Amino acid sequence: MRDVYDAVILGSGHNSLILQAYLGRSGLSTVCLEPRAVAGGGLETVENPVGSGFFHNTHSFYHRGLTRLPWYSDLNLRQHGAEYLEPELNVALITADGRALEWWTQFEKTVESFAQFSRRDAGALQRWCERFRPIVQNILVPEAQAPPLPLDQRRALLSETEEGRVLLKVSELSPLEFVRQEFEHPAIQAGLLFFNGLREVDLRCRGFGHHIPALLASGRMAQMCVGGVRRLADALIAAVREAGGEIALRTTPRQIRIEDGCVIGVETTDGAFVRARRLVASGLNPHQTFLDLIEPDQLPAPVAEKARNFQYNFIAPLFALNVNLREAPQYQAAERCPELKDAFMVILGLDRPEQFEDIVGHHEAGAIPPTVMWGTCPTRFDASQAPPGRHTAFMWEKTPYRLEGDPQNWDRAKEEHGRVLLRKWSEYAPNIESATLAAFTASPLDVERTLPNMKHGDLLVGAFNNGQVGFHRPFAGAGHYRGILKGLYLCGSSCHPGGNITGLPGYNCAQVVLADLGIAAPWMPRPIADQLKRG
Numbered sequence: 001m002r003d004v005y006d007a008v009i010l011g012s013g014h015n016s017l018i019l020q021a022y023l024g025r026s027g028l029s030t031v032c033l034e035p036r037a038v039a040g041g042g043l044e045t046v047e048n049p050v051g052s053g054f055f056h057n058t059h060s061f062y063h064r065g066l067t068r069l070p071w072y073s074d075l076n077l078r079q080h081g082a083e084y085l086e087p088e089l090n091v092a093l094i095t096a097d098g099r100a101l102e103w104w105t106q107f108e109k110t111v112e113s114f115a116q117f118s119r120r121d122a123g124a125l126q127r128w129c130e131r132f133r134p135i136v137q138n139i140l141v142p143e144a145q146a147p148p149l150p151l152d153q154r155r156a157l158l159s160e161t162e163e164g165r166v167l168l169k170v171s172e173l174s175p176l177e178f179v180r181q182e183f184e185h186p187a188i189q190a191g192l193l194f195f196n197g198l199r200e201v202d203l204r205c206r207g208f209g210h211h212i213p214a215l216l217a218s219g220r221m222a223q224m225c226v227g228g229v230r231r232l233a234d235a236l237i238a239a240v241r242e243a244g245g246e247i248a249l250r251t252t253p254r255q256i257r258i259e260d261g262c263v264i265g266v267e268t269t270d271g272a273f274v275r276a277r278r279l280v281a282s283g284l285n286p287h288q289t290f291l292d293l294i295e296p297d298q299l300p301a302p303v304a305e306k307a308r309n310f311q312y313n314f315i316a317p318l319f320a321l322n323v324n325l326r327e328a329p330q331y332q333a334a335e336r337c338p339e340l341k342d343a344f345m346v347i348l349g350l351d352r353p354e355q356f357e358d359i360v361g362h363h364e365a366g367a368i369p370p371t372v373m374w375g376t377c378p379t380r381f382d383a384s385q386a387p388p389g390r391h392t393a394f395m396w397e398k399t400p401y402r403l404e405g406d407p408q409n410w411d412r413a414k415e416e417h418g419r420v421l422l423r424k425w426s427e428y429a430p431n432i433e434s435a436t437l438a439a440f441t442a443s444p445l446d447v448e449r450t451l452p453n454m455k456h457g458d459l460l461v462g463a464f465n466n467g468q469v470g471f472h473r474p475f476a477g478a479g480h481y482r483g484i485l486k487g488l489y490l491c492g493s494s495c496h497p498g499g500n501i502t503g504l505p506g507y508n509c510a511q512v513v514l515a516d517l518g519i520a521a522p523w524m525p526r527p528i529a530d531q532l533k534r535g
């Protein structure tokens with residue numbers, strides 16, 4: 001590591017690496033500081049046990065529509081080794097009566113599956129998809145891929161078009177209100193709420209009613225990275241290096257240094273100082289960036305207050321059970337629905353929308369909710385992640401971070417809870433217990449220990465309530481990736497459009513940084529206000 005770079009980037013999550021690659025391609029010298037021994041944050045594939053040939057994706061696995069994201073092609077990630085599969089039977093919800101509600105890459109097959117539960121709901125699905133396809137294409141995708149507009153300006157622009165007006169109207173609802181209003185079958189309502197919302201927003205929250213039709217209409221299916229998600233991290237690292245960037249591993253930032261109100265570099269815990277000629281960009285959460293890394297007397301009091309008030313998503317934390325298998329799970333329901341053998345994401349234990357309230361209630365009480373779980377057997381699609389003839393699989397479940405009031409309780413509870421989950425899984429796939437050669441679990445506390453930016457195990461790095469959306473993410477009026485202090489930028493999931501492997505906080509931050517530096521780049525989209533002015 002040298003003493004001075006144009007840009008110093010904190011944390012090596014995919015958003016940071018994307019920003020770094022774009023800045024490097026524009027001729028800036030860059031370094032990324034990462035405390036861990038590996039770069040890539042939530043793009044982690046581990047061999048467990050070491051030397052066994054069984055590989056597990058311990059953080060993210062489902063990468064929705066990833067190959068359609070602009071940075072995937074801009075940064076030549078396919079050529080750098082990140083290859084993706086998109087299994088046709090993308091999601092299957094197995095109901096208590098052994099049927100399956102299915103989402104296919106072919107829309108007509110999804111409609112057929114809905115029709116087996118309710119003809120009326122199949123019609124609603126078609127109608128909402130048709131209605132929302134242009135909204136997704138002309139509004140929501142461009143908005144996700146650009147720095148957000150101030151709310152008044154956005155509302156005014158959207159009000160000018162029919163598509164915009166429909167979007168504003170549907171957004172007024174909560175996801176719960178939307179499904180109850182538009183769909184009738186409990187399993188369909190529950191499936192839509194789960195698949196299109198439960199992971200991200202409090203379903204009771206108004207302002208998110210458009211999430212479900214938007215996701216249905218987007219056609220962006222869950223994809224998996226061949227060889228494990230680590231390959232995407234490696235491809236991003238290759239893109240960073242190709243652009244002249246450096247990544248300093250096992251290097252922990254201690255303080256962002258500020259002189260005359262301007263960020264000048266970063267001091268590390270081993271006493272080094274890296275000067276930043278142009279900027280420091282943080283891929284961390286607001287607590288880390290503003291409260292842990294900046295001296296209190298350097299930070300305007302209202303900013304410190306806003307950082308303290310930043311909220312995490314209390315229903316986002318996951319408990320994971322990972323298994324090494326002698327054979328793939330065989331679902332009993334496949335006797336009736338043979339296509340389930342090739343199902344990618346399988347959801348178990350969910351039949352009614354009321355279960356959502358139960359899950360929230362259990363989270364509030366610090367208790368593990370009755371099991372609703374989802375997972376995949378990746379090796380059915382990519383044999384390279386296990387020894388020949390063997391398999392890996394996982395199940396995830398929403399559990400509270402503060403188990404019985406204290407996250408430390410997870411250390412004594414997690415192994416037993418893993419066994420409970422395995423038994424529950426065997427009710428749907430009776431061979432799973434005898435096929436299991438080895439298993440390991442990860443609790444919400446383990447998630448936070450591995451990636452401390454996921455405070456309280458919030459894998460989305462910030463709730464979408466508390467107004468923390470769009471132009472108000474992470475703080476009111478601060479959704480522009482500029483970190484208030486001169487020379488400081490924010491590029492992690494605490495910024496618009498939020499967590500998950502979308503890379504868009506990093507992509508959007510790159511647009512802002514280069515515009516501020518007066519550097520034109522051929523890949524940059526037109527300003528979002530121009531894109532929305534369609535008339």
Ligand SMILES: Cc1cc2nc3c(=O)[nH]c(=O)nc-3n(C[C@H](O)[C@H](O)[C@H](O)COP(=O)(O)OP(=O)(O)OC[C@H]3O[C@@H](n4cnc5c(N)ncnc54)[C@H](O)[C@@H]3O)c2cc1C
Nearest residue numbers: 011012013014015041042059060061062459493499500501
């Ligand atoms: C169990 C689990 C399952 C998930 N499943 C999915 C999924 O299927 N699909 C999906 O899209 N998303 C999933 N996610 C969420 C996804 O992993 C995250 O939203 C995403 O990784 C966030 O990306 P990021 O670039 O903001 O930062 P991260 O990937 O969180 O990376 C942050 C980086 O910063 C580093 N860091 C932390 N603290 C400091 C510090 N003080 N100083 C410097 N560096 C620091 C970390 O070591 C890390 O390298 C899952 C997450 C978990 C935990």
